[in-house]
Amino acid sequence: MSVPDEARPSGGLYRSAHAAGDDAAPPPDGVTLISVDTPNPGAAVTGEQALPPEEPPDETSTAGNSAIMAAGSLVSRVIGFARNALIGMTLGATVGNAYTTAQFLPGQIYELLLGGILSSVLVPLLVRRRKADPDRGQEYTQKLLTFAGTCLGIATVLVVIAAPVFTAIQAGRGTPAYQDLVTAFAYLMLPIIFFTGLSALMGAVLNVRGHFAAPMWAPILNNLVVIAACGAFILFFGTDEGLGPETITTAQIAVIGLGTLLGMVAQTAGLLPALRKVGFAWKWRWDPRGLGLREIGRLGGWMLCYVAANQVAVFVVVSLLNSTSDSDDASVLAFNNVFLLTMMAHGIIGVSVMTALLPRMSAAAADGRYADVSADLSRGIRLTASALAPIAVAYTVLAAPLCVTLFQGGKYTPEMTFATAGVLRVAGFAVLPLSISYLCTYTFYSLQGNKTAALINIPVVAIRIAAYVLLFALLSASLAAAGMTAANALSYVASALISLAVLRRRIGRLNLGSVAGALARVLVAATLAAAFGLLVLRLLPGGARPERGAAILQVAVGGSVIVVTYVVAAALLRVREVSQVIGMVRRKLGL
Template sequence: MEGDGVTNTKTSTSGLARHGAVMAAGTLISRITGFLRNVVIGAALGTMVGDAYVTAQYFPQMVYELVMGGVLTSVVVPLIVRARKEDFDQGEAFTQRLLTLAVVLLAASTACVVAAAPLLARLMGSDDNREVVTSLSYLMLPALFFYGLSAMLQAVLNTREHFAAPMWAPILNNLVIIAMGGAFFVLYSSKISGDLELSDVTGPMLLLLGLGVPAGVLVQSLAMWPALRKVGFRWKWRFDFRELHLSKIAKLAGWIFLYVAVNQIAVVTAIKVANLAAAGSDDNPGPIVYNNAYAVMMMAHGIVAVSVITALMPRLSAAASEGRYSDMAAGLSSGTRLATLVMMPVVVVYIALGSQLSIVMFDWGKYGRDAATATGLVMALGGLALIPFSLSQLQTFAFYSLTDGKTVAILNIPVVAVRVLGFGLSLALLPGIYVVAGIMVTLGISYVVSTTLSTIFLRRRIGLLGMRAVVLTWVRQLIAGAAALAAAWGALAFLPGVDEAGKGVMLAELLGVGALILVVYLGVAYVLRIREITELTSMVRGKFGR
């Protein structure tokens, strides 16, 4: 028996490691292909048509988030897990009812939203691009149905401990969009000299651009069906929705729906303000510049900070469920220090090398040097917002581990109010060329507000958060970051500027100065005895027997 127990433990451990490796690889490749998707779309469409495309593309994602996005992770997955544990059929019938209801609601919602495409275009577009945005919206909005279906299938697979297909399926979506953008460039963009104007867009162009979005999400959904069969789940229509106890689901989902709905107000305002700033001018950045800079910021957060949050969440959830609030506070303190530690050199890279990074990544095809340079400025400001954003996300997950969606939803209202006010002031007070930069600064300020409010309310719930240790660590990290930034600017003073250098030289600058930033940051952090750095150094030295 003991032998069997050891074997099972080893098998479980190796399986967990294998799933972890698959998920890590899938996340990395998904981020990379998502970034390439943005690059290809920018190169194929340029800024004016790209602004219309990005505006229309936001619609299905925005409505999906409003209808189902936040509810899935916070309500649907726990309900399926509970049904698998408590029902005699391991939740099979419950899951089938839930999927049937989701399909019905998604179909009805999609039909209503497609009919409202002109209203959505008026809400978020400008007078210049409204016609193109409306046409694209009619074609893109059906993707809402497949977004929701894909998310439901992902939830079913995750509750059956199958993670590979949900992690890799979005990569297929990205590849479809990349292929669509490449086809558009070959068929149309390469044959038009100069910028691609809104007046250049024809019916076939709209069909190719618009249908690419639902096609990508459809492929993403279909890719999960073989995995569903593999885990033994079979689709069956069940319309006995009373067995779902919908009032209970609605009660659980209410606060999450409020949180998501309020967030969408900020999204709509940001895209509207960016469109108004870009209207009537070829020089003013618009939604595509904002979207590209934000995507780069999120890529850094997704690869670096999410790893810290993911590793910390089981500890927070376990401590919260057992009432060990002091342990939860200690975990939050440790996670906060570690998140800022790993994000600080990334912030320095964005600030010092934002222009070089943006030009190397985005200055291709119709997305010219001016647009790439503007993206670099917004990206640098996004770097300043990166740490507050990551900390606000960490604290939001802490509230969720306490099963407290109400506080998250209520605190989000003043945060979104700050965003909407800041977006409006950016449009009213700043020159058009800096409005999108103002949007990014506003986001950073709102994340600081969110982190401050969450800290105050978390302290009331779980006690002292060790902020003295956190602040002392932050001061040392800021000194290390400032030293790395000074070293980077000193090196760049002797190197060709962005107006003189080609992409090859800029790439060399990114590699060389980026390495300098990392070395100086780690060196100063070690001298200042930042605990996490000394622990990491001791661990590495121990590996080599020193």
């Protein structure tokens, strides 16, 4: 499950999320569904990482690229939410869970095959060859695409043949009919692995050649095709409430499953004109020895370890949630919808902070100025906390109207909607730890520490899996997805604490006193915002279970009150980072 997550010039521009689409499940943000770390392609080569671009783009070019990517990401996220909402409305709880479970598989397997090393190893190598080779890396890129495409094709065929094995693990203790449905969807959707990899490689080729628009906008084609498939499903088969694993027909499975596959095909095909525009011509060149596979393997080994640990956790959480898939309880579909909302908040705020700070931190680390690295990390945590606090409050206070507005309708029943709202309330407490853990991990990347980040991730994933199992055993089926979300939040906190402890040993004092003071002021402002938000929510029509019209009103009015209250309170408490973040995000969006 990946998400997702935002392209950025220095901290994840080439990540595999672009291949998967901004809101697909597993999404875009190159991040696995429950990952707290994303590789940084811009780290300098040591024993652990590959070379960054030698000549960064000028500020005017960077600003223009950022605006293009931000616009593409925003549009794709809006359309992606429409896509996910339609999936739920079209398929309902049980079939929607089966569909989402099958849809996770291509992303999980792709990350193991290529996604983990694409951004951290292959893209920097393409950049280096483009600068060093007389043909500007044309022949090397052709060799890489030939080898990677062939391996992806063979792997995809083998995975499709083994689909029942993967779905037996992923489908958990669902009924035989449910497991068969997951397998049927998987047969149609696992070929996405090949097109995801091809799209990611093509996007990397374009990015290395300075073309950023197409890789950011191509996922929109993916989402539109899936939306069209949902429309065709409703047109041809109606909205029968009795849809389930035992009653769904082969034609219905084909419309949704093939529509999802065709979405990824459309995304890949959408990059071909851009490749021609930048002058890249593909040619079959089979020369694995000429790729330097030993170097690629050495550089990508720790990233593979990192990704593999995350994918084990993904299999565990999906399997556990599928044990509740025979009812209308919030399960895989709801869990994924909420996770996308969590990643949206992180993408808008957390990534903006990291994009601004990472180049400075990398430069300071390269010069041995660890005090400056520490100061930037401290500043980043304060900025992130200050900006994400009102979003976390909104997710917690406005969970019900948000879920009604975004997801309710068709087969996504009110019961499913309000169960999803319970998951979102818990996710409100995960937003801030998620972004802080990312920021700590990016600090390791600035210090050229892929190995350290991978080693830290192992106990973090162990904590996450243990929390999954424990909470699943203690909670009822109706609270399972909320429990899994709480386990994620716990693992994010563990990741941040472990990372801060290791960073303190590596770079010295972290200025945590100033961080604690800022967080205390942010907490007071957020508490006041939550109190006023709850008060206004009680006064507005609709109550705790609003219809869509009342829900939209609650979101608009309640959200405005929360934001205004928080900003005023933060200003009175002298939380100066709030205004800084607003200005930074506006510059990122080109406003």
